[in-house]
Amino acid sequence: QGHCEGPGFGAEGDAPRPIGNLFIAAKLVPPEVSPDPADGSPYEVLFERVVVRDGPSLGAVALGFAKRGVVVRLFEWDASRQWRRAWYDRIVSGWGWMLLDHPEYGPLLRPHGQKICARPLEPMCVAAMEGRTADLQKFVEQGLAVDVRDHEGRFPLQLAIENGHIDSSVFLAVAGASVPLRTNCRTPRSYQASALVAAMFGLSYNEQHYDDALQSLSSTWRAVAESVILDMGVALNTEPNIVEEVKMPGDDMRQPPVAPKNDSEATGQSPQEGAMPSPGADKKQTAVDDPDTARSSLYEVVHAAVYVRRDPSPSAEKVTQRLQGEFVRLFDMVSNESGEWGRVEVSIAGGQVIGWMMLRSPTLGELLRPL
Numbered sequence: 212q213g214h215c216e217g218p219g220f221g222a223e224g225d226a227p228r229p230i231g232n233l234f235i236a237a238k239l240v241p242p243e244v245s246p247d248p249a250d251g252s253p254y255e256v257l258f259e260r261v262v263v264r265d266g267p268s269l270g271a272v273a274l275g276f277a278k279r280g281v282v283v284r285l286f287e288w289d290a291s292r293q294w295r296r297a298w299y300d301r302i303v304s305g306w307g308w309m310l311l312d313h314p315e316y317g318p319l320l321r322p323h324g325q326k327i328c329a330r331p332l333e334p335m336c337v338a339a340m341e342g343r344t345a346d347l348q349k350f351v352e353q354g355l356a357v358d359v360r361d362h363e364g365r366f367p368l369q370l371a372i373e374n375g376h377i378d379s380s381v382f383l384a385v386a387g388a389s390v391p392l393r394t395n396c397r398t399p400r401s402y403q404a405s406a407l408v409a410a411m412f413g414l415s416y417n418e419q420h421y422d423d424a425l426q427s428l429s430s431t432w433r434a435v436a437e438s439v440i441l442d443m444g445v446a447l448n449t450e451p452n453i454v455e456e457v458k459m460p461g462d463d464m465r466q467p468p469v470a471p472k473n474d475s476e477a478t479g480q481s482p483q484e485g486a487m488p489s490p491g492a493d494k495k496q497t498a499v500d501d502p503d504t505a506r507s508s509l510y511e512v513v514h515a516a517v518y519v520r521r522d523p524s525p526s527a528e529k530v531t532q533r534l535q536g537e538f539v540r541l542f543d544m545v546s547n548e549s550g551e552w553g554r555v556e557v558s559i560a561g562g563q564v565i566g567w568m569m570l571r572s573p574t575l576g577e578l579l580r581p582l
Contacts, residue, residue, distance in 0.1 A: 255280065258319045262309075263307035267289035295309060333359050338350060339379055368391065372394045374401065400427075411439045511579065517532060523569075524547070530566045
């Protein structure tokens with residue numbers, strides 16, 4: 212079995228030959244050494260046939276194709292994040308590039324064994340689910356937001372925790388991601404990731420899971436996690452059990468003292484999929500002696516979406532928005548001719564910013580409801 216070779220890949224550099232609209236590589240060479248199966252992520256072909264190309268472009272030379280139902284292994288993304296490098300060892304044995312979504316035909320490849328999503332995949336969520344920490348770092352450097360949601364409403368950090376990717380969980384926590392109020396932990400690695408993230412946020416955690424998580428980390432990420440935990444202070448008076456873990460009989464739960472409920476920081480989609488601000492976003496707000504925190508109040512977004520604006524005015528610049536079911540913590544309140552506004556601190560791709568949210572609209576009615 213061999214793989215097709217395009218121009219510049221072989222000694223002769225034969226030009227590709229056209230077959231219909233495709234350019235097929237002209238020369239066969241022996242197959243390359245197969246990568247470690249654990250390195251790639253299994254994706255299933257959804258369309259009748261998906262072409263494997265020698266570059267991330269619809270105009271690149273076609274090396275072969277994969278039929279519907281075949282599972283291929285995908286690796287890194289291209290610069291557009293629309294293509295992924297692929298290893299396919301049936302018709303083609305070697306490396307190529309495959310398009311995830313076609314502009315006309317829709318989804319071509321989706322994670323094997325997962326619910327099929329018709330809309331394009333969120334690279335940040337996919338990288339978190341697959342534990343690709345290097346890709347997560349690259350995406351953050353490129354300006355991608357760390358708190359996007361996948362088609363099931365899950366945050367990247369939630370996906371990293373639930374899939375037991377501890378290194379990725381540490382990176383997302385320090386990169387400003389929000390931790391989910393609940394996680395669906397099913398494996399020892401996911402419980403370990405959950406415990407470590409809880410400790411990084413100054414929350415209660417399972418001591419054994421925490422110790423196991425630290426032992427599994429590389430020296431670099433372990434140093435990062437321990438530094439955050441040291442800065443945060445494990446014994447901060449923050450409300451415990453925000454990251455839920457199943458407490459088995461005999462579990463040794465290390466838990467910080469409980470403070471008044473107004474000292475917790477929570478935002479998110481719902482009580483099941485909500486989130487707290489990251490330790491990498493603004494550690495100041497977790498301090499119990501912070502006067503701003505003492506006079507703040509927690510609100511739930513009850514309208515479909517409410518904008519965060521630069522100033523308390525409906526004509527002010529939009530910073531971001533919060534969706535129905537999410538929670539926000541409002542600080543200073545002001546009233547003007549447009550209505551009542553509350554100051555909020557939110558994380559965006561560029562870091563932590565201060566904005567304003569309207570509590571009630573003259574035309575839409577109640578936007579935020581106090582808890």
